[in-house]
Structure formats: C-alpha cells, structure tokens
Amino acid sequence: MSFNSVLKIFLPHDKVFYILFEQVTTTLEQMAILLKEGVNQSQPDKRREIFRQIADQEHTNDDTTHKIFVELGQNFITPFDREDIHFLASTLDDIADFIHGSSKRMTMYKINLPDDGISKLCEVIYKATIELKRAVHELRYMRNLRVITEACIKINSLENQADDLYDTMVARLFEDEKDAVKVIKLKETLQSLETATDKCEDAANVLESIIIKYA
C-alpha cells in the first residue's frame, strides 16, 4: 500500500492538496539551491552533475503536479476553488520549467560560468522560492494570513530586483561585449532566469487571490 493511499484513508480528503503543494514548493527550493550551486561552480564536470540533479528534480515535480491534477479530478471537495488549485499548480510547474530550462540553456550555449549577473539572479530566484514555500506551507492553517501576504509582497519586491538586475546586466553587456552572438546567448540566459522570477510573482498573485476570497 502506497504512502499516498495510506494518507487518503487517515486524512480528510482535501488535506492531500496541502501535502502535494508543500512537496512542490520544497522541490522548487531544492532546485533553486542546486541552480545557485551550479552557476557558482567553476568546474564544468561538477556543474554538469549538479544540473543533472536539477533535471531529476524537475521530473519529480512533474509527477507531483500530475498527482494534483488527478486528485482534482477525483475529489469533490477541495480546500479552495478548483480553478485556483489548477492555476497554482500550473504556475508552480512553470517555475520548475524555467529553473530547469535555464540550466539546460547555460550548458547548451556554453555560457562562461561563474558570471556575476547570473549568480545574482539565481540568488533572487532562491529567495523567491523560500517565500513561496513559506506562503504555501501556511495555506493549510490559514491562521495567519499575514504570513502569506508578507511573503507575496517580498516576492513582488524580489521580482522587481530581478527586473533591475536584468536591465543593468544587459546594458553592461551592450557596452562591453563586442561579439554579438555572445550578447544574444547571455541575454537569452539572463531573460530565462528573470522569467523564473516572473513566474514566482504569478504564483504569489494566485496565492493573494485565494486569500482575498477566503478573507
């Protein structure tokens, strides 16, 4: 008997959503830690191994996201609106996709690492995943909505930081780099990382709208 089946017997049915969303945000945080480690790693072999672990985690996350959709199809009672569960799961999955996609792109484009701008953006992504995890782990209790609101405000501010970092890095790139193909490669990588923080903001917006309905 699987762990999940046991859960289903002993737990009220809607609890399963909290558990699955908590799993997703825990995986996202781990992916962000690996991303930070990978981009700061100067040895290509070690970096490749770290990025391979990101791919594994992305796979794990796909499975968890799929489970959320299956539960959504089977459970009549859900802890919050079905559409919000659907949208939150999709948005969190997007974050995993962009973290994984960025790591893949850096390898394929043979980006020179460590790179100061990339490291800074990965730090912002990491901080945003911590806040997402905090907010999602509070959903279960809904005792302290302020925790969720504050996490969402921090994520919004982190997204602004990522925006500014992206703009500054690209402006610098335009000044310093004369090889246009290198400009394109690095700009694409920075953009992909910046989009990961956009997706964190999207997730924060879903969380905010869940709270608005609940309040």
Place this chain on the structure above:
Amino acid sequence: MSFNSVLKIFLPHDKVFYILFEQVTTTLEQMAILLKEGVNQSQPDKRREIFRQIADQEHTNDDTTHKIFVELGQNFITPFDREDIHFLASTLDDIADFIHGSSKRMTMYKINLPDDGISKLCEVIYKATIELKRAVHELRYMRNLRVITEACIKINSLENQADDLYDTMVARLFEDEKDAVKVIKLKETLQSLETATDKCEDAANVLESIIIKYA
C-alpha cells in the same frame, strides 16, 4: 433525466458554441497544414501563395471568434462557464495569430527555406492542432472525457518536444552561424513557432479545467 439534459432539449441555442469552436479548430488544422506546405516549398512564388492562404484563413478565424463573443453576449445559457468560453476562444485565436505571424515574419525576414528546424517545429504545430480538434469535437458529447484528457496530454508532450527542438536548433545556430543578424532572424522565427505550441498548451489547459468542473 438531468437538469442539463432538459436544458439541451428546450434550449438548442447553446449548440451554436460547439459548432463555432469546431469551425475554429478545423480552420486551425488547415492553417497548420498550409504552414507545413509553405515552409517545405522551395519555390518562393508558390510559398508566397500558400502564405497568402494562411492570411485568408486567419481572417476567417477572426470572424468565427467574433461570432463566439457575440453569441456569448446574447445567450443566457451556455454549455460551460462563460469565462471558459471567453478564454478558450481567445487562446485558440492566439494560435491562429502565431501561425499567421510566423509565416509573415519568415517572408519579411527573408528566411532561407526549407530549413530543417523550422520544418520540424511546423510538424509539431500540425500534430498539436489535430489533437486540439479532436478534443474540441468531443466537447459536444462529453461522453468520453478520456478522449479530451488524452488529447491534452499529447499536446503537453508536443509542447515539450517543441521546446527541445527550439533549444537544440538555437544551440546549433550559435555554433554554426557567424552572422549575428542572421542568428537573430532565425531565432526570432523559431521562437514565434515555438510560441504557437505554447498557445496550444494554454488551450489544452482551458479544456482540462472545463472537464474538471464538469466531472
């Protein structure tokens, strides 16, 4: 006899939505066929004629989409949530826009065709439109939700394929092409095609959320 069945007998008006959505996905499939033909056509004159037909179809599709919005304003009873009809129509319209936009861009940027990567991406778009048509044509009966679910799963997998194709093609482009402006042009074209498959995935997500509510 369910309330829904009674509605269906006394109010045939909602049938119009199925008919219009079926028209839209049939047009999308035709546009995707033309796109495939066009990018594989080596004679510029013939290709231009094929791309002109895509523009015509896009025009036809705009009219059908407009009809959906008009019906939405006039009909009190709709076969599924008004918001979902609105969102599905918008997303399907986006697919038409990106197929048409890609063909326009290839002409304006004077992209050298046929191109292996472009042909492969157009094949994926074509396959995704077939699945969309299959799913949308099942909506009317809702007898076999599995048909819709399976089509959506295939569209998701096709979008992943398009993603991988895009990444591989762009990495190859960075290796082989030394003319940076050519790199930009081709990358832009590949991106526009890849976004068409993203929009197919968005449409599949709406279809999935319609089923979730219905189930």
Place this chain on the structure above:
Amino acid sequence: MSFNSVLKIFLPHDKVFYILFEQVTTTLEQMAILLKEGVNQSQPDKRREIFRQIADQEHTNDDTTHKIFVELGQNFITPFDREDIHFLASTLDDIADFIHGSSKRMTMYKINLPDDGISKLCEVIYKATIELKRAVHELRYMRNLRVITEACIKINSLENQADDLYDTMVARLFEDEKDAVKVIKLKETLQSLETATDKCEDAANVLESIIIKYA
C-alpha cells in the same frame, strides 16, 4: 481628514473601486503622454527629465494599485467579481510597468532618439490608454455598455497596428543596420513598447469579460 476617508463616509463602499480605477487610467494616459513627449524630444537633458516624471507616475500608480488590493481585502461588497477587480488592477499595472520599463531601457541602451518607429509605437500606446480611460470611466454607470465594447474593439485594432508596426520596423532594421548589437538594442526597445499594447489588449479583454457577466 484625507480625501479618501471623506469618500468612504459619503459614498457607498463599492464606489471606491470606480474612483481608484479611474485614477489608474488617468495616470496611464499621463504616462503615455510623457512617453510620446520624451521619445520625440531630441535634447537628452530634457528627455531625461520627462522620463524621470514617468518614473514618478509609475510610483503613484503602484500606490493606487496597492489601495485597490487593500480595499478588496476589506470590502465585502464589490461592484463586480473580486477576481476581475484583481485581474484588471494587475493588468493595468502591467501597462504602467511596460511604459516605465521602455523609457528606462531607452536611456540605458542609449537609443538614438527621435526614431520614427519608436515614435509611431508610442502614439499607438497613447491612443490605447485614451480608450482604456474611456472604457473604465463608463464602468461606474454601466448605462452604455456600447461605449465599453467600442473602446475594447479599438484597443484590439490598435494592438494589431502595433504588431504590424513592430514587424515592419524589425524587418527594416534587419535590412539597414549592419551592427548586430544595435539591432538587438533597438529590437528589444520596440518589443517592450509593443508589449505595452499587448497589456492594453489584456485589460480590454478583462473589461469585455466583466461586461459579459453583467449583461
């Protein structure tokens, strides 16, 4: 006693949303006027001063948007669906972000201004903000839904114009400009302006879906 507190006493509570949304679209129109002025200004010092005012307005708009979210959390009764208020406020905020972001980018990338394509796109953005203001100011009365529908149709057509302008300008850029880094910079700027009109279309779509429910 602040203007807002007075409002709260004398007005039915849900009226506050109309006032705040009207403030947002008035600010957007002012930002679009400043953008037009800035990009047509040939003296860098004067342009910088104009762009600084855009940054100020964006700040003002952030505050108003925040007030909408606070009111949403406090008011039980809202003039239309809570989700629509949330989504409309987010989308209008995106427009402000892209107008401000475009002005910032032009300065950082040291874009040569005035530029014919940029001026034309800014004119389209300005026209779209006028229509948005018109539509939002009609929301309060809902007497003449046609005003809103027509504004939304115009915004859709303006977005198509912006699309065509973008495509033409980028194609011309590819022909004329041999410096690939300059191509990237200008293309990025044009894209950021074009996205501002996409966000206007997103806002028009929310307005349309509000009307659909209301009708």
